[in-house]
Amino acid sequence: MEIEPYGDPSRVPAPSGPLRxxxxxxxxxxxPFGLGSICEVWAEPYHPDDDNPVFDFVVCAETPGVVKGRAGFDLVVHHGLEELEDADLVCIxxxxxxxxxxxxxxxxxxRAHARGAWIFAHCSxxxxLGMAGLLDGRRCTTHWRYGExxxxxxxxxxxxxxxxxVEDDRIVTGAGSAAGIDAALHLLRRHYGAHVAATAARRIVVPPHRDGGQAQFVRAPVRPEQAETLSPLLAWVVAHLDESWTVDRLARRSHMSARTFARRFRDETGTTPLQWVTTQRVALAEELLENTAxxxxxxxxxxxxxxxxxLRHHFTQARGVAPLAYRKQFSCLETA
Incomplete structure (x- = not known):
């Protein structure tokens, strides 16, 4: 049986897009996991099933050679910091x-940021970035344990x-190591559209976009019997986004008081019902802008x-670009 090579260099299209x-x-x-999460998104070779963008990916250090790890193994790095001089995206x-x-x-x-490069950092x-003076006056985040x-x-x-x-002026910061994948998918979505980000997420086997924030990981644990009780409701809402969804209506459908429902919703999703519904509506609008006329x-x-x-208000607030401008950049439909 002949197996098609994975990442066959002869089949890789020329790099395209704003991040090369x-x-x-x-x-x-x-x-190791923090570095691995970066590699999972940006170092992936071409696969015909995904038709994914391929990046000129390089790992570098101040002094090439052995870089000490912290999990019982070290790294051998062949490149120095001169690689940052023409990088479109610099990850730490x-x-x-x-x-x-x-x-x-x-x-x-x-220096890389000053000349126009995007900078990506997550967790510690x-x-x-703070030491480099790049966080002054900018929104940023880190692992919840290190926020203060x-x-x-x-x-x-x-x-x-x-x-x-968080994204602020070509600087993207993420929370814990796993959130590095969320932040990287955000960058893919921003520069290449929702389809590319969703394809990458499917390959890694993670959601294309996680709702909520770090609060869902640091608040008091929900008792096991309460976990995921809202899943059937959320699936129903996603299938009926065109309807009007208020907290009272959602609570009635869940057979709870509005107050109890709101508390349960935040415990299970890390966000409010209104914020969650708005996020789902923006995500569906994004898909329709890309794949329909x-x-x-x-x-x-x-x-x-x-x-x-x-729609324009919420979409622009969430994605940083107006719906029609987004469609112009990321539409999957062929134009005559």
């Missing part, structure tokens, strides 16, 4: 000692400890926003 070269900086004490792998960062690395990252690597410490270390930063990731008004009705103005 991705450089990852590692330092002593590199967290988290490290164990989050307060011990090289000033040389910090300066190189600051957010501290390196990040704010204390860099008072000019606007630390939001309750989100999975429906007008913005028709899409607004289909997803439950009611009118084009409301």
């Amino acid at each position: 070269k991705v450089a990852v900086v590692v330092q002593d004490g590199a967290e 792998a988290p490290k164990h000692d989050y307060l011990d960062h090289s000033p040389v690395v910090a300066e190189a990252i600051a 690597s957010s501290f390196l 410490k990040l704010q204390q270390a860099f008072p000019a930063a606007k630390v939001d400890p309750d989100v999975l990731y 429906l007008s913005v008004e028709q899409i607004a009705s289909r997803v439950g926003f009611g009118n084009a103005a409301t």
Whole structure:
């Protein structure tokens, strides 16, 4: 039986899109999962089933050679920080000692951002961005365990400890190591559209977009018998987004008081019913903008926003771009 090569170089299309070269900086004490989550998204070879974008991916260090890991094995890195000079996206792998960062690395990252590169950091690597002066006046996040410490270390930063990731002026910061995947998928979605991000998520076997934020991981644990009790309701709502969904209606359908339902909803999803419904409507609008020729008004009705103005407001707030501009960039329909 002949097996088609996975990542056959002869079948890889020429790199395209705004992010071509991705450089990852590692330092002593590199967290293997934090680095691995970056590789899962940005170092993937081409596969014909996915038709995924392929990036010029390189791992670098201040001093090429052996970089000490923290899980019983080390890394051998062949490239130095000169790789940052033409990278479109610079990623910083988290490290164990989050307060011990090289000033040389910090300066190189600051220069990369100054010339227009995107910077990506998650978990403990957010501290390196603070050291580079890139968090001053900007929203950012880190692992919930380090939120207060990040704010204390860099008072000019606007630390939001309750989100999975934040984008502010070409700087993307993520929460814990797994949230590095959420943040990376956000970047894929921003630059290549929802279809590419969803395809990558399906390959990694994670949701294309997780609702809620870090609060769902740090609040008091929900008793086992309460976990996921709202799943049937959420599935029903997603299938009927064009209907009007209020807290009272959702509570009645769940046979709870509005107050009890609101508390249960936040415990199980990490967000409010209104925020959750809005997120689902934006996600469906995104899909319809990419894959149909429906007008913005028709899409607004289909997803439950009611009118084009409301859709434009929520879509622009969530995605940073107006619906028609998004369609122009990411439509999957062939144009004559």
